[in-house]
Amino acid sequence: MNYLVTVAIFIGIQAIAANGLNVIVGYAGQISLGHAAFFGIGAYASALLTTKAGLSFWEALPLVLVITGSIGLLLGMPSLRLREDFLAVTTIGINFIVESIFQYIPFFGGALGISNIPAVRLFGTRLRGWPFLGVVAFFLALSLLTNRKFTKSCAGLACFAIREEETAAASMGVSPVRFKLLAFVVGTAMAGVAGALYAHAMRFIAATDFGFPQSVNFMSMVVLGGIGTLWGPTLGAIILGILPEVFRPLIEYRMLINALILLLMIRFQPAGILGGSSVLARMFRRRPQHG
């Protein structure tokens, strides 16, 4: 049972980060393949604030939000200048650079990473197992709520407009600069929260946890569940989180199966499981009434 709770905690954490990525990729249409960098920045920020500055998790959290959000703002700048393919490669580059900074600069613990990160406490009790899962679920619900609010708000609509046709949106007075950056800030801040939770759940972090493969992992969740849908990234995180457990006898082939699922999914259902044009969505959609 304990083991299942741990699995659920990690699924929840990854779902939060995937929801953040969904804001950037799904809502604003800006491709980002460096999301793990922000996940890592959140994790390192929280780990350093709690181990070196002696703050508690809850005191550090707003700072973590500000730090990742502002770094997201800074690193979102290239999206203003670069076209899709350039942006994709740039975000990959950002991921590699951030990972190597964590790995090679002694302040971040170097190759040894940061250990002895305190567990999350609430009213003086250490949260482990079920209670911690509750905290993760709370933040997951918060991220889903934020996304829901975001899609219904003016900012969300502006992002959709930019995603569909940037020039047209700009000519209608929707500032691409403002809303692209807003999406980056919201998305990276969510990754930051997820990173902070991850650091305190693992209690030990190292640079390799936040490499490019993790970015691909987040992207896979979003794509699998359905890009730009509310529940898609969470569903993707659940599926990709449970798969390794189901396929435990085939541990040797786990990565291969993951890659294969992603390939088949994107090849035949690019919109994802919950996406607008997917088989599932078409099955459940009510037929429009003609007349």
Add this chain to the structure above:
Amino acid sequence: MAVCSIRLKPAKRVKTAKLEHGYVYKGFVSSLHCLQGGLDEWAQFTGGMAAKRAGFNNEKMLANWLLRCYRIKSMNTFIEQLLNGIAVGAIYALITLGLALVYGVLRVLHVAHAAVYTAGAYIGLFAYKATGSILIATVAAMALCGVLGVLMERAVYSPLLKYPPYVPLISSIAMFLGFQELFRIAAGPYIIAFNARLPLGDLFIGQVRISAPILIIYVTSALTLAALWLLLYRTEIGLAIRATSQDRSIASTMGMHARNLVSLTFFIGSAVAAIAGILVGIHYNQVYPTMGTVPAYKSLALIVVGGLGSLPGAVFASLLLGVLETLLIGYANVPLPRDSLAFIAMIAVLLWRPQGLFGRKGGR
């Protein structure tokens, strides 16, 4: 009179030498520390007697001799480093060219190109073990990798062209990861040595040594680049490929069979990647499943720096990066790993010239 004594620490294998008393050498000693190797000649001068025997009567003479020795040695090291860097750059160029070609005709960031390159190294290795001929191995690897590239294009990329660019990109990453796993499962997770008997020996120009693998890299990549240039710029097929990469629909209306041309481009690019894979395997004497990871993303950075789809840009950026990486690692003490250098360079270039070094403004 002890003119000078050079104490060598045998445990450290003649890497650091320390000159005791002798103010003349003060500044000189510190520069010795960057001199890697090549101190063997010094080893004889363990005491003043030896120096005297060699005909050094005073400190000044010895100092001059040491300085000259150091200059020649560092010059030679520099040239060797430079040649090494160009070789590394040439390999990057072979990988990146295929990627740039493919990007040109299909506008797809073909991450799985690095899987083709790894496949080339493995096929080359096994074919070489089976036949004992490096030539047959290369041809076999080129042919099979070419087919693999075309399969990827036909089965995955072409049907996905109607979707936004991230769709083929993600499918490419998925293919790359899948193939990497496939290599690991099929050939084992360990490094396999590629002991090829080369038809060339080491070449000496003065005191500069060019090792046989590097020589092979030079010859092969020069020939490949020349052949590609002839093909692309001096034949009708090359003209058609270039036309397709400029504007696919117009090329089609002018009677070119765009679909076949795209496949042909994939075949050529993948065959060149196979050559690169074999060269890397021979140069580092190792073939392993994840050997494509670094080239996969580094070559993406390179085609971006060169200007997406620009062939001369890709070659230029590759050679530049190869040389810069080797020299920076050899001489400057860079705290970051070699592999993140490409991305830092890329971001710097993009901030200054968003269309890349050789890219045209406005053109896709």
